[in-house]
Amino acid sequence: MRLSPARLCLFTLFLAPAAMAADSTPDIEIYIARHGKTMLNASDQVQGWSDAVLTPQGQRQAISLGRGLAKHGIHFTAAYSSDSGRALQTARLVLAHNGQARLPVRTDWRFREFNFGSYETAANQTLWQAVAAQQQMSLAQWLQQVTPKAFADTVAALDKTRQKTGSDTWPAEDYAAIQHRLRSGMDELISQTRQSGGGKVLLVSHGLSINALLDLLLPGQAVATIKLGNASITHLRLQHGQYQLLEVNDLRYVADGQLPVGASLPADSIAPPTAAE
Structure with missing residues (x-):
């Protein structure tokens, strides 16, 4: 779902004066992706800190997301992922099919799903x-x-x-513990990205945790209850100390990058990741 300019003002967070950035602070755009469909998703089981590999459909979703982002000319200056295998596998497939296979993925447990x-x-x-x-x-x-x-x-x-x-x-985990780790992880992501000059950042996380991030950065907004699709994109911009929500649960990149009907999965997409960068 893309947000109109009229609605953007409703989804803006003014940071505390001590955290306000100067005009020279580089803009940062964060493309938050939910991981592709997993075997536990398919069997309708609770999947928090427990993990499961992507299904063939989940691999196709991640590959299609990477292809779609490439078609839209979206390339990243940095990539982050939850340290859960399903998120890291998604991140690597997205980057491989966005033409950025050599971009390292920084894994961080703080972006895990709820436990x-x-x-x-x-x-x-x-x-x-x-x-x-x-x-x-x-x-x-x-x-x-x-x-x-x-x-x-x-x-x-x-x-x-x-x-x-x-x-x-x-x-x-209770909600306070979840938001504490998410805030800590996001603060570090922003700090590192600013030091590198800003730009577009890929973050692969999980459905409930993405909603909790929205609740944290844009408190009180109904978007925090939206059910997010696998491989959907939620797009935030941090500009002059303000967060803006540009897209939420956006699946157009997956649609625009769909693999041809009947196309087999690339050989390097089958195995789950064995180690984090």
């Missing part, structure tokens, strides 16, 4: 039903009004009652 603790790899419906019941709603009611904050905080509370003593499972 769901003991609910990891459970059926999505199991988790959703538990959260809806905790909030004394039907599943249909809950799905109509769920927010990232309410979801994360309820899962964290439920997970505390399910964790076993001495369990090796990481506990589910």
